[in-house]
Amino acid sequence: MNMKKAQAAMEYLMTYGWAIIIVIIVAAALYAMGLFSPGSASVATKFNNIGTPAIGAWQLLSDGSFIVKLSNNAPFAVNITSLTVSTGIDCTNVQLNGAAVTAAGVWLGIGTDFNITATCGTPSTGSVYGVDIDMSGFNDKGMTFAESGRVTGTVA
Numbered sequence: 001m002n003m004k005k006a007q008a009a010m011e012y013l014m015t016y017g018w019a020i021i022i023v024i025i026v027a028a029a030l031y032a033m034g035l036f037s038p039g040s041a042s043v044a045t046k047f048n049n050i051g052t053p054a055i056g057a058w059q060l061l062s063d064g065s066f067i068v069k070l071s072n073n074a075p076f077a078v079n080i081t082s083l084t085v086s087t088g089i090d091c092t093n094v095q096l097n098g099a100a101v102t103a104a105g106v107w108l109g110i111g112t113d114f115n116i117t118a119t120c121g122t123p124s125t126g127s128v129y130g131v132d133i134d135m136s137g138f139n140d141k142g143m144t145f146a147e148s149g150r151v152t153g154t155v156a
Contacts, residue, residue, distance in 0.1 A: 047149035049074045058151045062125040066091060066118045068133065068151055072108040078145045079105035081137040083116065087129060091118035105137050123155045 044052045051073030058068035066085065072078060083101040085091040095117045096106050108114055116133060123129055129152060136146040 042151070042153040044149060044151045047147065049145070049147045050078075052149070053151065058131075058153065060087075060120060060123060060129050060131065060153065060155050062123060062155055064091075064119045064121050064123065066120045066131060068116050068131075070114055070116065072110060072112045072114070074139070075110065077107060077109045077112075077140040079107050079137045079139075080135050080145075081105035083135045084133075085116065085118040085120065086132045086134075087120045087123075089121065091120040091131075094118045101135075125155050127155045129153060129155055 042055055042058070044055070044058070047053065047070075050070060053068055053070050057070070058066070060066045080096060080101055081103060083094055083096055085094050094100070097114050098117070099106070120129075120131065130150055131152070132148065132150050134146075134148045136144070139145045
């Protein structure tokens with residue numbers, strides 16, 4: 001009698017165990033296909049020093065044109081001497097306020113608004129993108145400065 005209960009319990013666990021494993025595999029496959037991703041939600045993360053850009057202050061077009069509008073909300077002026085924009089592959093024609101960043105840098109005072117533009121391939125309209133922005137230089141106290149952030153959205 002005890003053996004029959006043990007066998008029934010084992011069959012129960014095996015049957016439902018396989019069902020649970022199948023559900024986990026299906027959920028993982030749907031997650032990998034992006035079903036549970038935020039999709040078109042525009043989100044900005046990091047930007048710990050200068051402050052996060054406002055929602056709607058960036059876009060990536062299907063011709064690869066990227067723009068983000070930022071403001072130096074740090075409590076000090078900064079001189080940006082290095083700037084990169086990447087979507088996993090480095091973007092080209094990266095500019096700060098319409099000019100390439102040189103070793104001499106570009107000074108941004110406290111509260112200064114500025115634009116970063118770049119050309120980032122030819123993404124498909126409606127696809128979800130993530131753009132990483134990294135900049136470095138020094139502040140008005142002579143200390144090194146580094147900032148990085150990520151903006152995401154849907155290609156327009």
